[in-house]
Amino acid sequence: MRTQHTLTIQTGLEVVAVERLLQVTRYRGFQLAGMEMKPLADMSGLLVTLTILTDKPISLLTAQLNKLYDVQHLELHAAAPVTAALIA
Amino acid sequence: MTGAELVIKLLTEHKVDSIFGYPGGAIMPIYDALYQSPVKHYLCRHEQGGAFSAIGYARASGRTGVCMATSGPGATNLITSLADALLDSVPVVAITGQVSQAVAGTDAFQEVDVLGLSLTVTKHSFLVKNVADLADTLRQAFALAQSGRPGPVLVDIPKDVQLAAVEYQAPRQLTAVTDQRSPLPEQQLQLARTLLSQASKPIAYIGGGVHMAGALTELNDFLAQTGIPSVTTLKAMGSVEQTNPYYLSMLGMHGTQAANLAVQQTDLLICLGARFDDRVTGNLQKFAPDAKVIHLDIDPAELNKLRRADCAMLGDLRQLLPQMVTSVQCQAWQQHCLQLKQQFGWRYDHPGERIYAPLLLKQLSERMPDNSVVSCDVGQHQMWVAQHMRFSTPRNHLSSGGLGTMGFGLPAAIGAQISRPQDTSIVVSGDGSFMMNVQELATIKRFRLPVKIVVIDNQRLGMVKQWQQLFFAGRYSETDLSDNPDFVSLAAAFAIPGHSISRKDEVADALEAMFSWPGPYLLHVRIDETDNVWPLVPPGAANHDMMTDLPQWEE
Numbered sequence: 001m002r003t004q005h006t007l008t009i010q011t012g013l014e015v016v017a018v019e020r021l022l023q024v025t026r027y028r029g030f031q032l033a034g035m036e037m038k039p040l041a042d043m044s045g046l047l048v049t050l051t052i053l054t055d056k057p058i059s060l061l062t063a064q065l066n067k068l069y070d071v072q073h074l075e076l077h078a079a080a081p082v083t084a085a086l087i088a
Numbered sequence: 089m090t091g092a093e094l095v096i097k098l099l100t101e102h103k104v105d106s107i108f109g110y111p112g113g114a115i116m117p118i119y120d121a122l123y124q125s126p127v128k129h130y131l132c133r134h135e136q137g138g139a140f141s142a143i144g145y146a147r148a149s150g151r152t153g154v155c156m157a158t159s160g161p162g163a164t165n166l167i168t169s170l171a172d173a174l175l176d177s178v179p180v181v182a183i184t185g186q187v188s189q190a191v192a193g194t195d196a197f198q199e200v201d202v203l204g205l206s207l208t209v210t211k212h213s214f215l216v217k218n219v220a221d222l223a224d225t226l227r228q229a230f231a232l233a234q235s236g237r238p239g240p241v242l243v244d245i246p247k248d249v250q251l252a253a254v255e256y257q258a259p260r261q262l263t264a265v266t267d268q269r270s271p272l273p274e275q276q277l278q279l280a281r282t283l284l285s286q287a288s289k290p291i292a293y294i295g296g297g298v299h300m301a302g303a304l305t306e307l308n309d310f311l312a313q314t315g316i317p318s319v320t321t322l323k324a325m326g327s328v329e330q331t332n333p334y335y336l337s338m339l340g341m342h343g344t345q346a347a348n349l350a351v352q353q354t355d356l357l358i359c360l361g362a363r364f365d366d367r368v369t370g371n372l373q374k375f376a377p378d379a380k381v382i383h384l385d386i387d388p389a390e391l392n393k394l395r396r397a398d399c400a401m402l403g404d405l406r407q408l409l410p411q412m413v414t415s416v417q418c419q420a421w422q423q424h425c426l427q428l429k430q431q432f433g434w435r436y437d438h439p440g441e442r443i444y445a446p447l448l449l450k451q452l453s454e455r456m457p458d459n460s461v462v463s464c465d466v467g468q469h470q471m472w473v474a475q476h477m478r479f480s481t482p483r484n485h486l487s488s489g490g491l492g493t494m495g496f497g498l499p500a501a502i503g504a505q506i507s508r509p510q511d512t513s514i515v516v517s518g519d520g521s522f523m524m525n526v527q528e529l530a531t532i533k534r535f536r537l538p539v540k541i542v543v544i545d546n547q548r549l550g551m552v553k554q555w556q557q558l559f560f561a562g563r564y565s566e567t568d569l570s571d572n573p574d575f576v577s578l579a580a581a582f583a584i585p586g587h588s589i590s591r592k593d594e595v596a597d598a599l600e601a602m603f604s605w606p607g608p609y610l611l612h613v614r615i616d617e618t619d620n621v622w623p624l625v626p627p628g629a630a631n632h633d634m635m636t637d638l639p640q641w642e643e
Contacts, residue, residue, distance in 0.1 A: 016203055016204075016207070016215075018206060019204070020207055023207050023208060027208065052323075057392075059392070060389075060393060063388050063389035063391075063393075064187070064389050065387070066389075067389055068212075068234060069211075069212040070212075
């Protein structure tokens with residue numbers, strides 16, 4: 001079943017950290033349905049929120065993202081089944 | 089000092105005595121700092137060759153390999169080798185020069201986005217924008233390359249950073265990279281011991297992660313104490329002691345029939361530092377169909393990635409393996425595995441006078457000095473090396489496993505020779521692969537490296553041709569290499585003597601001549617283009633559905 005997941009990821013401040021998140025998401029075969037990004041209040045890093053649509057276990061993505069040296073913290077929020085309207 | 093001088097200082101700080109590379113405009117300050125430094129630089133004749141030499145150096149020695157290149161084409165030429173190091177988990181640090189930051193992003197001469205290019209082929213990569221960050225960045229690079237699952241790390245250094253003034257400061261404690269040794273997973277270990285004690289047909293599936301974890305002693309103790317039969321991946325050849333009677337050799341597409349059949353029949357697959365690669369599993373859905381799985385690895389992303397494990401454990405194999413020892417009742421299974429091994433042993437009674445490559449490689453294996461390092465390229469000869477040569481440790485068998493890169497063998501053998509000058513370095517190549525980094529003969533000549541080169545020549549791109557024969561109706565599209573150069577004359581142009589043979593009765597004397605010669609030597613071996621690699625698991629098939637050569641032999 002296709003599921004929507006939301007991941008909140010704290011990275012270093014370099015833009016390339018976001019490139020890595022997107023590259024891994026694409027390469028591992030996950031669909032990106034949304035993204036937000038803002039610097040942390042103390043400008044020590046970036047807070048990136050990814051919305052992912054997939055029919056695969058999300059752990060296959062989080063395990064790869066967690067390996068990235070740029071990723072300081074990753075939080076996976078409660079998943080939600082995707083309705084036909086959302087897919088369309 | 090300058091940033092460039094700091095780079096050399098950091099190399100010595102990490103006890104790097106040998107590096108491989110090629111100079112160019114954007115890395116000239118570093119090459120200037122290298123001049124008359126204690127770090128020995130091996131000038132290769134192509135950056136890809138330099139990086140493969142760094143890989144060979146690392147794989148043969150266990151140390152981190154270091155390679156350097158300039159910006160633009162120098163850096164892009166590293167990419168294939170970095171991908172090779174990533175897929176085979178080899179610790180390499182690549183240092184690239186970059187155009188000065190004043191012109192960065194303007195499509196300057198020899199400018200390319202190296203950081204962007206590196207994203208998919210490195211474990212991590214850095215662009216150093218401030219000379220004050222240079223030392224810590226290089227220290228992080230070396231730590232990252234070796235930590236956890238090893239891999240390549242690239243450090244891109246703009247020319248202005250290389251030229252900027254900086255003071256050397258001794259290393260401080262890094263917090264980013266730490267020893268990730270964690271408490272033992274007692275619950276999982278208990279589950280593993282229970283699964284082992286309940287199994288009647290267990291088998292250990294051993295990958296390259298075992299020796300990279302320095303856990304060969306623990307592995308062989310585990311196998312000896314439990315009596316569990318074992319198979320290895322290509323990268324793990326040499327992990328199991330040769331005296332172990334229940335070792336069935338390599339599994340997978342060109343694995344032994346005994347190994348593949350035993351894995352298909354097992355009721356408990358103990359996967360140690362391996363990753364269920366498609367060349368190992370064949371049809372994944374049909375791989376070891378009746379087996380429960382215990383999976384141990386240092387990389388959390390490999391657990392449950394392709395095959396769900398009934399018991400998955402993350403951690404240091406040196407710690408975990410001794411805790412897995414328990415009483416295993418599998419005597420009938422052991423006897424079955426011995427019977428498979430006997431029934432499907434290799435045959436070397438190939439008819440005719442011409443050289444049969446498997447027999448040649450068996451003879452080479454028996455004749456080569458103890459502790460020789462064998463590097464090979466990619467293709468039919470690579471599989472024959474894995475099938476018919478014996479290695480006492482994975483450090484003695486360098487093969488491009490994950491990426492399967494033609495052109496790997498010769499430069500890897502150079503790196504191996506430099507890292508282990510006391511041992512014999514041999515490259516077994518094919519006529520297709522050899523031409524892909526043939527320029528590195530100049531490196532052998534320059535440094536008088538006594539590398540022994542065996543070129544197995546069927547005047548074809550053999551493995552592709554084999555697939556064309558079997559799966560593409562014999563339509564031999566672009567696999568005819570019958571216009572190869574005269575390899576012995578080619579070697580002679582680099583002051584490397586050689587000899588060409590084509591008959592079985594020439595092999596023993598030719599090997600003797602090669603090994604008794606004190607310097608580099610090229611042995612050119614002509615084989616028949618109809619010889620194929622057997623057995624073979626066809627694409628999409630299960631590993632028990634192997635194709636073999638028997639009908640042709642019986643003609």
